[in-house]
Amino acid sequence: MVNNKCPNGKLLVTIDEHSGFCFGVTRAINTAEQELRRGALCCLGDIVHNGQEVARLEALGLQTIDNDELRSLPPHSRVLLRAHGEPPSTYWIAQQREIDIIDATCPVVKKLQDRIRECYETHKNDEPQPPQIVIYGKAGHAEVIGLQGQTNNTAVVIEDINQLDRIDFSRPIYLFSQTTKSVEGFNTLVEAIKSQISNLKSPIALEAHDTICRNVANRVAQLQEFARAQDLVIFVGGAKSSNARVLYNHCLEANPNTLFVSSPDEVEEFLQQRGLTGSSCLKIGICGATSTPLWLMEKCKERIQNEC
Numbered sequence: 001m002v003n004n005k006c007p008n009g010k011l012l013v014t015i016d017e018h019s020g021f022c023f024g025v026t027r028a029i030n031t032a033e034q035e036l037r038r039g040a041l042c043c044l045g046d047i048v049h050n051g052q053e054v055a056r057l058e059a060l061g062l063q064t065i066d067n068d069e070l071r072s073l074p075p076h077s078r079v080l081l082r083a084h085g086e087p088p089s090t091y092w093i094a095q096q097r098e099i100d101i102i103d104a105t106c107p108v109v110k111k112l113q114d115r116i117r118e119c120y121e122t123h124k125n126d127e128p129q130p131p132q133i134v135i136y137g138k139a140g141h142a143e144v145i146g147l148q149g150q151t152n153n154t155a156v157v158i159e160d161i162n163q164l165d166r167i168d169f170s171r172p173i174y175l176f177s178q179t180t181k182s183v184e185g186f187n188t189l190v191e192a193i194k195s196q197i198s199n200l201k202s203p204i205a206l207e208a209h210d211t212i213c214r215n216v217a218n219r220v221a222q223l224q225e226f227a228r229a230q231d232l233v234i235f236v237g238g239a240k241s242s243n244a245r246v247l248y249n250h251c252l253e254a255n256p257n258t259l260f261v262s263s264p265d266e267v268e269e270f271l272q273q274r275g276l277t278g279s280s281c282l283k284i285g286i287c288g289a290t291s292t293p294l295w296l297m298e299k300c301k302e303r304i305q306n307e308c
Ligand code: SF4
Pocket: 022, 023, 024, 025, 083, 084, 106, 107, 108, 109, 179, 180, 213, 214, 215, 216, 290
């Protein structure tokens, strides 16, 4: 942990050493920085679910594009695919338009895509009924779109046990998880599916694959321990990041005095609202998601030290 005391000795601001970019995001951002030195570069979708980091890379020349813009790029444009990965249709479009793909898909996500595709290809013609692939994840999330694409978009996506009615309980189930979902949520889902199956007249097979990335899952215990040791926790994350929301909720569970912010300005507002400027003795912890850059947490820390 990096500790810092204000000159009055009353404030202790600590940045959680385990917070910040995961391996996959670091790799994608390093690739973008390297490729930008070689020339113009587009990224399909936000490179990371953190507006401030996207803005930093856009200032270096990175152009964020959407799928419609991908279809109208001139041949030999260079397009980076981010850590979340893409469905096969994206590679097909790029090939048709002679676009040069720089593939920064996280290797962990790539491996999961391969597993799901292999499962789909192996079982799609099974008799009497083809099984269904179920993905425990957030519908519409970039990674989930990439995973569904491996099954010709036949996979069913469910976010939690309240969506069990989306599953067809007359067919065998192959369950996988989006990499950033919680292990606890996955286990709860598996138990709920098993319980439904046990009530069926003709039981069906369930094959559950816990494909949650331990880069995220292992952070929960560390983060909660860190949060418990603070008087106040500032969780820094992008509004669009599902990983940030999951980790924030774990922090909140460990310390109800936890605030979600996306920028140093929000930190300042919060401190003023709570009358914490020129404060009494206070331990403030700063932490973030796998998509939160260290420089942003450092800026939040500076802002607290300037305010208090
Ligand atoms: S959370 Fe895991 S799977 Fe997702 S980008 Fe990071 S390292 Fe890769």
